[in-house]
Amino acid sequence: MMFSWCNVQTTDLGGMMRKIQTPGNGHYFNRRSRRTIILIACALLLFVSLLSFENSSALGKTDGNEFVQQTNTVDWKPVEQALGKSGSMQPGDVYKVSLPRSDLKVTAAGVELKPTLALGSWVAFKRMGDMTVVMGDLVLTESEVTPVLSKLQQRGVETTALHNHVLNESPRVMYMHIHAMGDAVTIAKAIHEALALTKTPFAASASTATPEMGIDTKQIDEIMGQSGKVNGGVYQFSIARADEITDMMGDHKMVIPPAMGLAQAINFQPTAAGKAAITGDFVLIAGEVNPVIKALRDNGIEVTALHSHMLTENPRLFFMHFWGNDDSLRLAHGLRAALDNVNVVRK
16 A cells, blocks of 8 residues: 555656755756655655554554454463462453452351452453553451552552442451553562552462352252352352443553453352352443342342442443342342343353
């Protein structure tokens, strides 16, 4: 395309050249001189265009100001070393690190919460061009909030939300959502420095045999219309929304994968005699909020929090947390009634 432009413009440039005199001698450029100048000009234009293309590709952007999916393999080992904990790859090329607060003994409504029920900090990394986007949710005690927030601010990691998830727990627990974009190792070091001000364990969790759940997980799957999995004595569902969620990263949009905190999280912790404590959050657009509240309350499930986690996502999302402790199948029916009001990926 560039060479075609140069061919079309030769006559015009030639006309211009005829009006230009060489310095000092007053003679006009000859035809060979004009041709040389035209070729040089075309070469410069081609070089500038290629340079612009390379810069755009390096940033992983399209002309529509959207980041595009990067398919290059990323070595996450330096991030693991900087953060102090290893993670695993998740769908959407997300590297996610779980940091369960196994050091905390928290009870809510008489139930001791397992870390995988409601005490799981996590940090997710996704490479976009020559930068990395980082999002996370940090579980903190009240006394840890200010030191962690201050350290993150000093190191350039943003706080996008701070709130509760459950009610009447003891000790009080807060959840801090974070966001950063830049060099992955630098961000991982900053998060490590902040969490070092807490008692968050960095050592790998000891592997244990899968315990007998005491609830009918197969029937729960059938009721929910989804497939769950056992994790740390808790039966978990992670259910993606069916629509595309984007967030602004500087002047550009990025599609946020569900693994970066945008999936419905529904957790069952067995209590006794087929009962379970449930908690988690629904990820909702505005029109889904009150239908989900109604479905939960009609089935005896409490709504414990409603808030945002992000700042510039599109469409606007609301995260609704819930609690119940009852017959696990009855609770599953209530959760399914709520889920039927949400635009999620169906199995």
